[in-house]
Amino acid sequence: MSKTExxxxxxxxxxxxxxxxxxxxxxxxxxxxxxxVEELSRAKKEPPWMLxxxxxxxxxxxxxxxxxxxxxxxxxxxxxxxxYIQLGYERASSWDELPEDIRKVYERLGLPDIEKRAxxxxxxxxxxxxxxxxxxxxxEEQGVILMDMSEAVAKYPDLVQKYFMRVxxxxxxxxxxxxxxxxxxxxxxxxxxxxxxxxxxEAFFFIASELESQMEHTIVVADEGSFxxxxxxxxxxxxxxxxxxNGMVEIYAHRNxxxxxxTVQNWSKNLVNFxxxxxxxxxxxxxxxxxxxxxxxxxxVYPSAILKGRNARVSIANITxxxxxxxKDGGAKVYHLAPNTQSEVISKSISSNGGVSVxxxxxxxxxxxxxxxxxxxxxxxxxxxxxxxxTYPKNEVEEEEAYVVHEATTGRISEDILxxxxxxxxxxxEARRLxxxxxxxxxxxxxxxxxxxxxxxxxxxxxxxxxxxx
Amino acid sequence: MENTGLKIEKLTVSxxxxxxxxxxxxxxxxxEVVALIGPNGSGKTSLAFTVMGHPNYKVENGRILLHGxxxxxxxxxxxxxxxxxxxxxxxxxxxxxxxxxxLQEMTAKxxxxxxxxxxxxxxxxxxxxxxxxxRNLYEGFSGGEKxxxxxxxxxxxxxxxxxxxxxxxxxxxxxxxxxxxxxxxxAGSGVGVLYISHNIAALRLLRPNRVVVxxxxxxxxxxxxxxxxxxxxxxxxxxx
Numbered sequence: 001m002s003k004t005e006x007x008x009x010x011x012x013x014x015x016x017x018x019x020x021x022x023x024x025x026x027x028x029x030x031x032x033x034x035x036x037v038e039e040l041s042r043a044k045k046e047p048p049w050m051l052x053x054x055x056x057x058x059x060x061x062x063x064x065x066x067x068x069x070x071x072x073x074x075x076x077x078x079x080x081x082x083x084y085i086q087l088g089y090e091r092a093s094s095w096d097e098l099p100e101d102i103r104k105v106y107e108r109l110g111l112p113d114i115e116k117r118a119x120x121x122x123x124x125x126x127x128x129x130x131x132x133x134x135x136x137x138x139x140e141e142q143g144v145i146l147m148d149m150s151e152a153v154a155k156y157p158d159l160v161q162k163y164f165m166r167v168x169x170x171x172x173x174x175x176x177x178x179x180x181x182x183x184x185x186x187x188x189x190x191x192x193x194x195x196x197x198x199x200x201x202e203a204f205f206f207i208a209s210e211l212e213s214q215m216e217h218t219i220v221v222a223d224e225g226s227f228x229x230x231x232x233x234x235x236x237x238x239x240x241x242x243x244x245x246n247g248m249v250e251i252y253a254h255r256n257x258x259x260x261x262x263t264v265q266n267w268s269k270n271l272v273n274f275x276x277x278x279x280x281x282x283x284x285x286x287x288x289x290x291x292x293x294x295x296x297x298x299x300x301v302y303p304s305a306i307l308k309g310r311n312a313r314v315s316i317a318n319i320t321x322x323x324x325x326x327x328k329d330g331g332a333k334v335y336h337l338a339p340n341t342q343s344e345v346i347s348k349s350i351s352s353n354g355g356v357s358v359x360x361x362x363x364x365x366x367x368x369x370x371x372x373x374x375x376x377x378x379x380x381x382x383x384x385x386x387x388x389x390x391t392y393p394k395n396e397v398e399e400e401e402a403y404v405v406h407e408a409t410t411g412r413i414s415e416d417i418l419x420x421x422x423x424x425x426x427x428x429x430e431a432r433r434l435x436x437x438x439x440x441x442x443x444x445x446x447x448x449x450x451x452x453x454x455x456x457x458x459x460x461x462x463x464x465x466x467x468x469x470x
Numbered sequence: 471m472e473n474t475g476l477k478i479e480k481l482t483v484s485x486x487x488x489x490x491x492x493x494x495x496x497x498x499x500x501x502e503v504v505a506l507i508g509p510n511g512s513g514k515t516s517l518a519f520t521v522m523g524h525p526n527y528k529v530e531n532g533r534i535l536l537h538g539x540x541x542x543x544x545x546x547x548x549x550x551x552x553x554x555x556x557x558x559x560x561x562x563x564x565x566x567x568x569x570x571x572x573l574q575e576m577t578a579k580x581x582x583x584x585x586x587x588x589x590x591x592x593x594x595x596x597x598x599x600x601x602x603x604x605r606n607l608y609e610g611f612s613g614g615e616k617x618x619x620x621x622x623x624x625x626x627x628x629x630x631x632x633x634x635x636x637x638x639x640x641x642x643x644x645x646x647x648x649x650x651x652x653x654x655x656x657a658g659s660g661v662g663v664l665y666i667s668h669n670i671a672a673l674r675l676l677r678p679n680r681v682v683v684x685x686x687x688x689x690x691x692x693x694x695x696x697x698x699x700x701x702x703x704x705x706x707x708x709x710x
Contacts, residue, residue: 415525416562422546423522423556424623425579434575438567438606 024127025088031079034058037181040084044150044184047157050164057170057180064174072298072327076272081213081244083182085127091148093134102126109235111204119231120199121146125216126206128184135201143192146201149217152188160188163219167250167280167306175274179215179248186216186247191226191257200229200262205247207271210239218249222257222285229260231451234295238268242297245271251279253287255309260288264451266458267295269324275301283309283338289316290446292455297326302360304333307341307372315344317443321459322355322387331360331392332376336369336402345376348440352383359391359408367398374403380410381439383432433460474537475499475662476521476554476631481532483520490516490527492687498631498662503653505673506666508684509706514666515559517684518635521664522556523549536631550580555629557620559636559666563608569619570603577626584626592622597648613640621649624656632656633664638672650676670698683709 026043028036037058041051092098095112106112106124115122121135123146130148139146145156152160170180187203207214220230236243245267253259259279267273273296279287289303305314316332334343349357359378380389391408413435421431436459437444444452476498483491491513498504506514520527521534523546533542536552544552564572570589577584584592590600596618608616617637624632634653638646650672657663667673673681674695681698683691683706691697691709700708 414562417564419524419546420558420562421564423550423558424576424627425547425550426575427545427547430579434567434572435564438564441566441568441606 024085026084026086027082028084029080029082032058032061032083032178032181036083040182040184043084043086046150046153049157049161050153053165053170054181057177060170060177061174061181064171064177066174070300071329073272075242076244078178078213078244081211082209083213083215084184085209085212086129087127087131089131091130092132095132098132102131105206105208106132106204109204109206114202118199119202120197121201123148123187123203124206125185125204125214127208127212128214130185130187133187136199139195139197142195144195144197145188145190147188149186149188149219150184156188159190160219163221163250163252164217165248165250167252168248168276168278172276175246176248176276179217179246179276182213183215183217183248185214186218188219188221189228189230190221191223191228193223194225195223196227197229198227200231200260202231202233204233204235205245206234207236207243207245207267210241210243213244213246215246215248217247219252220249220259220261221252222254222259224255225257226254227258229262231262231264233264233266235266236268236271236295238270242270242272244274245296246274246276248276249278251287253279253281253285253312255282256284257282258286260290261303262447262451263291263293264447264454265291265293265295265299265301269295269297269326271296273299273301275299277301277303279303279305279314281305281307281309281312281314284311285309286313287315288446289314289332290443291318291330292443292447292451293318293320293328293330294455294458296328298329299327300329302331302333304335305343306335306337307343307369308337310338311340312338313342316346317446318347319440319443319455320347320349320357322349322351322357324353324355327356327358329358329360331358331362331378333362334364334374336363336365336372336374336399339368339370339372341369341372343374345374345378346443347376347378348381348443349379349389350381350383350436350439351387351389354386356388356390358389359393361392362394362396363404363406364396365399365402365404369399370401372399372402374405376406378408379439380408381436382410382412473500473630473660475502476664477535477538478517478521479533479535481517481520481534482530483516483527484530485516485526485528489530490687491520493532494684494687494689495532496664496682496689498664500630500662501657501660502680503657503663503665503676503678505676505678505681506664506684507668507673507681507701512684513687514684515635516687518556518633518664518666521549521633522546522554550627553630555624555627555632557617557624557632557634557637559639561608561616561620563606565606565609567607568603569605569607572607573603573623573626576623580627582626582628589626592625593619595625595652596622597645598622614642614645617641617649618645621652625652629661631662631664633666635666636668637665638667638669646672647675670702673698685710
């Protein structure tokens with residue numbers, strides 16, 4: 001694949017509902033009101049408990065203040081957005097069943113190919129609903145549930161109700177409440193006790209309209225002793241106006257289970273991205289968050305974990321690329337609530353061409369969480385004089401017998417390293433590319449191989465054209 | 471172009487307006503080993519950096535010729551393409567960059583097809599096992615390990631002119647024996663070598679064809695191995 005083709009496939013600049021000649025069956029836009037929420041719930045044929053949750057969330061949204069530290073969201077006018085777009089297609093379980101134009105979008109993104117080669121299951125959300133969902137029969141026979149969230153609400157109400165917005169309640173903040181009121185799409189994944197899903201399951205989210213808000217809700221439940229790796233991918237074409245993403249992921253890692261959750265975020269450069277991610281980790285369970293954040297104009301994402309049981313463990317690894325006039329605000333939050341819990345946070349950001357990256361993190365160790373350890377390492381690489389990086393770490397340690405370390409570095413590309421690499425035959429831009437790849441190398445290694453390759457390619461394209469250095 | 475080696479003609483160089491080299495002339499012919507010695511701050515590393523095109527070293531006068539071609543204004547990577555390789559005295563750590571990946575990319579840039587097997591063999595030649603392939607470049611390496619890996623790079627790079635800046639510092643005696651022997655082998659295959667050192671014992675093992683002495687940014691003496699006896703006995707001042 002040539003560089004141009006690769007860029008095209010990653011940006012999909014010519015894709016929109018208009019160009020695809022798709023007329024939505026239903027669009028809900030404008031003021032966020034009780035009647036809009038009721039109409040959304042009615043369109044999705046939801047049970048009363050879900051409508052009740054939505055309306056309670058709406059009340060909270062109206063009451064809660066906008067966080068005063070949000071930067072760069074002045075443009076965000078919720079009243080001008082389309083909050084729900086239903087295309088009217090039946091959800092497909094094979095690519096042939098999809099309309100040809102839409103299937104071609106996914107073929108350009110390489111999803112059918114990756115599904116065939118590497119995945120145990122895949123869902124694809126286009127606008128507000130999943131239009132494709134398939135997973136391996138043998139997993140279904142083992143009791144694994146992978147289902148569109150609305151379908152799960154209807155089919156497994158007790159199971160879904162037990163988890164839906166429990167670890168991330170609508171009362172958490174204004175945009176969590178907004179999500180609770182207007183969520184649509186996303187998947188529900190349940191892995192029964194002691195079942196190991198070796199190949200990853202992926203959910204892919206695509207936004208094809210400007211001034212659209214997409215708020216999918218994903219729940220991963222790993223029952224005792226189980227293992228699963230979930231990948232989410234995001235993409236959107238570049239529109240004249242912005243779009244808004246306000247998704248949510250909840251992970252419930254029951255006793256001795258292991259969940260890996262990987263995000264490859266490649267939204268277009270005019271998308272405002274909020275993502276709410278939290279895991280509840282029980283005794284002996286392990287959760288690994290890994291996030292590669294390439295796209296979007298404004299981004300606020302802080303994967304978090306509540307280590308509730310003894311020996312619970314979390315690792316959170318983020319790579320953030322802030323290139324051009326963008327603000328990338330990311331980090332991690334970990335709550336150590338039980339003894340012998342462990343957390344490791346590694347965050348690496350690259351700021352270039354005027355980009356701003358911010359690390360914001362919280363480590364809280366509650367009294368009684370004896371022998372817990374927390375390690376935070378956040379590094380910022382600044383590629384030029386126009387770019388910036390800020391770090392706001394916060395540690396709240398109430399337990400004396402706990403060990404918390406924090407290490408932060410901010411640096412520019414070293415002239416010595418550039419010269420060294422040039423003496424090895426690399427041109428300056430090639431040397432920069434190697435330095436950037438090296439800088440993110442330890443986190444890149446945490447991504448599945450297929451995604452390492454995608455991420456590497458994107459980084460190479462992003463950084464081979466950067467000019468002089470400070 | 472005929473391989474006539476490296477010729478440095480009347481080179482005067484400054485760094486941030488301070489003269490670090492004054493009217494330096496020096497030749498390294500094909501297959502020749504030239505030792506460059508001198509006290510600290512005499513300009514040996516400055517000469518190596520200038521030959522390799524360091525942007526901070528401004529050539530005010532003179533020129534550098536490789537096989538008769540003037541390369542004075544070429545960029546470092548262009549000099550590398552032409553076949554000059556510098557083993558650094560203190561190579562930098564490049565966090566997160568695995569040695570194997572780096573060596574593969576470097577040889578590819580040089581137009582050499584080197585398999586992981588070829589790369590492992592180059593490491594073995596300098597006494598490093600292949601577990602170094604997965605380590606990040608120079609992170610946590612000892613001084614001796616750095617020098618061995620620098621030399622392995624030189625073996626893979628197949629240069630025509632090899633500049634070794636204090637290869638022997640930080641190396642144990644076995645390492646000095648091994649790498650001075652390898653240096654001799656390279657010279658035997660036609661590589662011109664400029665060997666910068668303070669280590670008289672290493673130089674006696676190496677047995678260079680000529681010894682050039684620098685002091686205060688200029689060349690003050692040039693002779694055979696016997697010059698080492700004077701330095702051992704009287705120090706560098708004995709040459710003045």
